[in-house]
Amino acid sequence: xxxxxxxxxxxxxxxxxxxxxxxxxxxxxxxxxxxxxxxxxxxxxxxxxxxxxxxxxxxxxxxxxxxxxxxxxxxxxxxxxxxxxxxxxxxxxxxxxxxxxxxxxxxxxxxxxxxxxxxxxxxxxxxxxxxxxxxxxxxxxxxxxxxxxxxxxxx
Amino acid sequence: xxxxxxxxxxxxxxxxxxxxxxxxxxxxxxxxxxxxxxxxxxxxxxxxxxxxxxxxxxxxxxxxxxxxxxxxxxxxxxxxxxxxxxxxxxxxxxxxxxxxxxxxxxxxxxxxxxxxxxxxxxxxxxxxxxxxxxxxxxxxxxxxxxxxxxxxxxx
Numbered sequence: 001x002x003x004x005x006x007x008x009x010x011x012x013x014x015x016x017x018x019x020x021x022x023x024x025x026x027x028x029x030x031x032x033x034x035x036x037x038x039x040x041x042x043x044x045x046x047x048x049x050x051x052x053x054x055x056x057x058x059x060x061x062x063x064x065x066x067x068x069x070x071x072x073x074x075x076x077x078x079x080x081x082x083x084x085x086x087x088x089x090x091x092x093x094x095x096x097x098x099x100x101x102x103x104x105x106x107x108x109x110x111x112x113x114x115x116x117x118x119x120x121x122x123x124x125x126x127x128x129x130x131x132x133x134x135x136x137x138x139x140x141x142x143x144x145x146x147x148x149x150x151x152x153x154x155x
Numbered sequence: 156x157x158x159x160x161x162x163x164x165x166x167x168x169x170x171x172x173x174x175x176x177x178x179x180x181x182x183x184x185x186x187x188x189x190x191x192x193x194x195x196x197x198x199x200x201x202x203x204x205x206x207x208x209x210x211x212x213x214x215x216x217x218x219x220x221x222x223x224x225x226x227x228x229x230x231x232x233x234x235x236x237x238x239x240x241x242x243x244x245x246x247x248x249x250x251x252x253x254x255x256x257x258x259x260x261x262x263x264x265x266x267x268x269x270x271x272x273x274x275x276x277x278x279x280x281x282x283x284x285x286x287x288x289x290x291x292x293x294x295x296x297x298x299x300x301x302x303x304x305x306x307x308x309x310x
Binding site: 046047048051086087090093094097098099100101102103104105106108109110112141144145148149151152 | 201202203206241242245249252253254255256257258259260261263264265267296299300303304306307
């Protein structure tokens with residue numbers, strides 16, 4: 001790929017998209033709780049959702065770091081972070097993939113125990129948060145493909 | 156990396172390891188069921204485990220295909236499948252990561268509902284299958300790193 005600065009800008013846009021999805025997913029997930037007396041469901045009671053929250057938070061911090069490096073590289077026209085981007089994007093995309101899978105895994109099998117749909121709000125929010133995390137993963141996987149190609153441009 | 160045939164052999168070994176882990180995980184998962192009268196737990200009742208089984212089966216088939224291509228390339232000393240390997244390894248490693256995460260996600264939160272440890276065999280098997288799938292993912296992720304570096308050797 002000749003258009004190096006073009007693919008850099010594409011990566012930056014995808015990273016910002018990842019951030020936006022993660023950010024919304026975070027706020028939906030932390031408000032995922034519902035009370036139908038005498039029962040109360042809270043996302044925090046489930047290890048799957050807690051793991052999901054952990055992947056979102058680590059993802060947000062790591063993603064911001066990458067955006068900062070990315071901007072720095074575009075401004076300075078440097079390429080010192082090609083290997084960091086390569087391994088970082090791999091790490092981030094795997095992390096988000098497992099978070100989304102754990103979220104859907106817990107959500108789907110939990111919903112089956114609520115055939116009367118009493119906790120509809122709870123499950124709608126859990127699914128929405130998982131779906132947004134999945135979108136963040138898609139963006140991150142696309143960046144990971146671009147950063148692998150960037151390796152071959154360097155040499 | 157100069158040692159191209161060396162990294163090819165490493166990739167082949169890692170792919171065979173992936174296959175072995177997937178193969179054992181498959182047999183453990185399909186025998187994951189336990190009856191403690193009047194209750195019966197069967198992995199097939201949970202979407203998370205079913206998704207896990209699907210990723211193992213797709214992984215096994217895809218992995219065998221990759222091993223065949225890999226052997227063909229080593230014998231013929233060709234490199235016609237570099238892009239196929241690159242995208243294939245990415246796909247396979249994401250697939251296995253989500254399968255392992257879904258398996259652990261369902262297993263951990265299900266086990267909490269069995270505080271008396273009646274279904275110990277069931278959960279031990281479910282964890283073992285998930286852990287093996289996680290090992291398969293690690294091998295597959297390592298191959299994915301090698302196949303990304305192979306991209307840069309080509310150009």
